[in-house]
Amino acid sequence: MAELPQDFWETRFQQQRTPWERSGINPGFLAWRDSGALSPCRILVPGAGRSPEPLALLQAGFDVVALDLADTAVAEQAGRLGADRAVKADVMAWQPDRLFAAVYDQTCLCALPPALWAGYERSLRRWLPTGGQLFILFMQTGREGGPPFDCPLPAMRALFAEWTWPETLAPAIPHGMGTQEQPVVLTRA
């Protein structure tokens, strides 16, 4: 599948068909924040949806920007963070005035059809300077099709070949969709 219908995500929000939403903060996020791996900086949350993590970042002292295509998601984040921190834009094209030190990707990559992944990886490199960090939860569905689209680690290592990978990976985190999320912190080389 090359693209999803333009209104795919907004329709999901309006119909309350949002099985990717957890009831609380993502355990992977909490582990990074509480260990200090994720420490206050200028950070972007692409495909933020209605997730609570951008507000948790703001409350922890981060200079956070939440970006999404869907009106419902942007309005929700604007109500929590302030309008200047909630951006309506397409991850494939958007470019900020200033770079970020970090990006937190929680079910954004897996929301994009694989044909768009190389372009999204280029966006991530445009948003971060050398040494910038990508905190990402690679969705493991083990299934064909999507969204969520499966992000198996061999494919992720190929997609993010220009990034520095950690020597060991933390355990994957179960998700209520019957999938798992593999937390990884990548550094833009």
Ligand SMILES: C[S@@+](CC[C@H](N)C(=O)[O-])C[C@H]1O[C@@H](n2cnc3c(N)ncnc32)[C@H](O)[C@@H]1O
């Ligand atoms: C699976 S949801 C995840 C939302 C949120 N990260 C969470 O964990 O609840 C994917 C989100 O990415 C957004 N999205 C999908 N394609 C996008 C694009 N090309 N540019 C910006 N946002 C996009 C959707 O509107 C949706 O809010």
